[in-house]
Amino acid sequence: MWKAVYISPMNEEKAAKCLAELGSPTRLAVFRLLVKAGPEGLVVGDIQRRLKIPASTLSHHIARLAWAGLVEQRRDGRKLVCSTRGGVMDALVVFLTAECCTGFADECTETPAA
Amino acid sequence: MWKAVYISPMNEEKAAKCLAELGSPTRLAVFRLLVKAGPEGLVVGDIQRRLKIPASTLSHHIARLAWAGLVEQRRDGRKLVCSTRGGVMDALVVFLTAECCTGFADECTETPAA
DNA sequence: ACGATATTTCTAGAATTATCGAAATAAAAT
DNA sequence: ATTTTATTTCGATAATTCTAGAAATATCGT
Numbered sequence: 001m002w003k004a005v006y007i008s009p010m011n012e013e014k015a016a017k018c019l020a021e022l023g024s025p026t027r028l029a030v031f032r033l034l035v036k037a038g039p040e041g042l043v044v045g046d047i048q049r050r051l052k053i054p055a056s057t058l059s060h061h062i063a064r065l066a067w068a069g070l071v072e073q074r075r076d077g078r079k080l081v082c083s084t085r086g087g088v089m090d091a092l093v094v095f096l097t098a099e100c101c102t103g104f105a106d107e108c109t110e111t112p113a114a
Numbered sequence: 115m116w117k118a119v120y121i122s123p124m125n126e127e128k129a130a131k132c133l134a135e136l137g138s139p140t141r142l143a144v145f146r147l148l149v150k151a152g153p154e155g156l157v158v159g160d161i162q163r164r165l166k167i168p169a170s171t172l173s174h175h176i177a178r179l180a181w182a183g184l185v186e187q188r189r190d191g192r193k194l195v196c197s198t199r200g201g202v203m204d205a206l207v208v209f210l211t212a213e214c215c216t217g218f219a220d221e222c223t224e225t226p227a228a
Numbered sequence: 229a230c231g232a233t234a235t236t237t238c239t240a241g242a243a244t245t246a247t248c249g250a251a252a253t254a255a256a257a258t
Numbered sequence: 259a260t261t262t263t264a265t266t267t268c269g270a271t272a273a274t275t276c277t278a279g280a281a282a283t284a285t286c287g288t
Contacts, residue, residue, distance in 0.1 A: 016136070019133045019142065021137070022133045023130055023131075023132075025127065026276090028129065031214060035215070035216055038216065045235080053277090055236085055278090057277055059236055060277080060278095075284090075285090078233065078235080078285040079235085080234075084216055093210050093215060096203065099146055099149070100149050102153070102203070157264085158265060167248095168247075170248055170250090171247055175246090189255090191256070192263065
């Protein structure tokens with residue numbers, strides 16, 4: 001089955017921004033949790049309980065993911081639901097595939113045996 | 115045409131490392147130059163001339179890319195040839211696609227019209 | 229209005245990173 | 259041997275980022 005999806009525009013600058021933000025192990029963990037959670041997202045407190053990091057630290061990291069456009073937040077009462085922003089990660093993957101992959105993967109120095 | 119390629123193993127920790135290193139605009143630019151250059155690679159001095167950054171700064175960034183396993187260097191006389199390490203970027207893209215993409219790209223908040 | 233809950237903002241110290249000139253190293257050319 | 263070319267390592271400074279406690283804000287339930 002095929003599906004038409006909108007991939008948000010990506011360029012080198014935006015890509016670097018996304019890559020840098022995802023480059024923090026903590027933020028990558030947060031982001032992966034949100035991906036698994038799907039469009040319904042996760043409440044900040046749930047993320048905190050799962051990753052066991054102080055609220056202020058987590059808030060900082062979520063803010064950065066949001067700043068990079070990777071995550072969005074919507075308020076639901078006193079809870080803040082976080083979810084990934086559709087299309088951005090897809091765009092990043094498309095960008096990396098087109099601009100940063102060689103297609104020469106088998107010229108790798110690391111052998112499958114190793 | 116299909117081609118069998120070896121994709122080096124990837125995990126969250128390694129992915130974060132690669133993402134962080136590629137997250138620097140300068141390093142992303144270096145890496146893209148090397149991708150375009152292909153398996154033959156580029157001499158450090160050539161990269162320096164193209165990007166116009168001081169040698170010591172460039173050396174630092176290349177060292178980080180190498181540390182993350184994204185780039186390798188081989189000596190050719192007094193020149194150092196840099197090239198991307200095959201399979202790593204491919205592995206990163208595979209990882210991101212499998213672990214960080216939702217498949218819900220069209221739930222994007224940003225409309226194509228905008 | 230008050231207390232409880234959810235989350236952010238403020239603040240600051242510690243750690244990391246970026247930048248680049250100067251000195252050091254390595255290999256080639258003379 | 260000395261000089262020239264190519265690149266790295268060193269060292270110092272500036273800037274950024276991480277971390278987390280304390281205080282502030284916002285919302286809900288009573």
